[in-house]
Amino acid sequence: MIELEKVNKWYGSYHALVDISETIHKGEVVVVCGPSGSGKSTLIRTFNRLEPIQSGHIVVDGQDIHAPGLDVNAFRSRIGFVFQQFNLFPHLTVLQNCTMAPMQLRGLTRKEADERAMALLHRVGLSNKANAWPSELSGGQQQRVAIARALAMQPPLMLFDEPTSALDPEMVGEVLLVMRDLTRDGMTMVCVTHEMGFAREVADRVLFMDEGKVLERATPDDFFNRPQHPRAQQFLSDIR
Ligand code: ATP
Ligand code: MG
Numbered sequence: 001m002i003e004l005e006k007v008n009k010w011y012g013s014y015h016a017l018v019d020i021s022e023t024i025h026k027g028e029v030v031v032v033c034g035p036s037g038s039g040k041s042t043l044i045r046t047f048n049r050l051e052p053i054q055s056g057h058i059v060v061d062g063q064d065i066h067a068p069g070l071d072v073n074a075f076r077s078r079i080g081f082v083f084q085q086f087n088l089f090p091h092l093t094v095l096q097n098c099t100m101a102p103m104q105l106r107g108l109t110r111k112e113a114d115e116r117a118m119a120l121l122h123r124v125g126l127s128n129k130a131n132a133w134p135s136e137l138s139g140g141q142q143q144r145v146a147i148a149r150a151l152a153m154q155p156p157l158m159l160f161d162e163p164t165s166a167l168d169p170e171m172v173g174e175v176l177l178v179m180r181d182l183t184r185d186g187m188t189m190v191c192v193t194h195e196m197g198f199a200r201e202v203a204d205r206v207l208f209m210d211e212g213k214v215l216e217r218a219t220p221d222d223f224f225n226r227p228q229h230p231r232a233q234q235f236l237s238d239i240r
Contacts (some may be wrong), residue, residue, distance in 0.1 A: 001026045001157055001188045002047055007056035009042060011214075016042045017053070018212040024190060026156075029183045031199040031220075032192045033211035035235060042211065047190070048079040056124040061156050077105050080150030080158040082107050084166045086142040088134040088149070094121065095130040095175065098149045106153065113152070120148040124178050140171025144178055151182075158182065160191040200224055208232045 098117035
């Protein structure tokens with residue numbers, strides 16, 4: 001689903017991604033962790049071309065994402081991306097947030113888009129909030145709408161960048177529950193998260209990054225119980 005070959009990125013003279021080669025398979029759930037500033041967000045933002053790279057190749061869902069002539073907006077609309085901040089459109093209702101892109105970019109009729117959105121809102125436990133404004137929702141509810149909105153485009157791949165880290169602690173669980181539910185469907189997911197419980201339970205693989213490199217790739221069992229790299233051992237002892 002995602003193939004990275006010798007990917008390098010610099011911000012000016014700062015080498016933010018160092019020679020990263022990695023394959024993420026269809027249906028895999030991969031958690032990316034590592035200290036602040038290690039390059040986790042930069043990495044997953046390269047997957048949908050939010051970050052340009054200076055060398056290397058990235059293929060996502062069969063598409064070389066730097067191919068000349070690629071319609072970037074069309075490509076990006078195929079990948080679900082959920083950020084720390086929920087970024088809902090404040091002037092649209094919950095339902096409208098979930099139907100706008102499918103109608104505008106996929107040509108769904110309003111009825112089709114409404115039906116799809118209502119099914120997804122039901123799934124994230126918010127069908128009763130369809131006509132509410134984003135400002136009327138809690139942070140956890142807004143993030144669940146953001147997930148439903150991304151799913152409404154039926155993406156083959158979902159990317160999450162610390163989706164729970166802006167939430168009050170009591171709302172983290174409800175968002176993780178929705179994400180966990182998605183993994184049961186065989187959705188390909190890459191999640192940057194500090195929720196190590198989530199990683200242990202649902203990840204097929206954990207990638208540990210530090211200083212722009214992937215220093216360790218392991219099953220959750222191996223990563224949490226038998227970390228190999230000294231930096232990974234340090235990271236795990238710091239967060240425990
Ligand atoms: P966090 O856990 O704090 O979110 P991260 O692992 O996601 O950290 P990145 O945001 O990917 O880290 O940043 C990696 C490095 O690149 C950091 O040292 C950061 O300062 C630097 N960086 C990120 N964005 C930019 C930018 N737009 N311009 C210059 N440097 C940047
Ligand atoms: Mg980050």
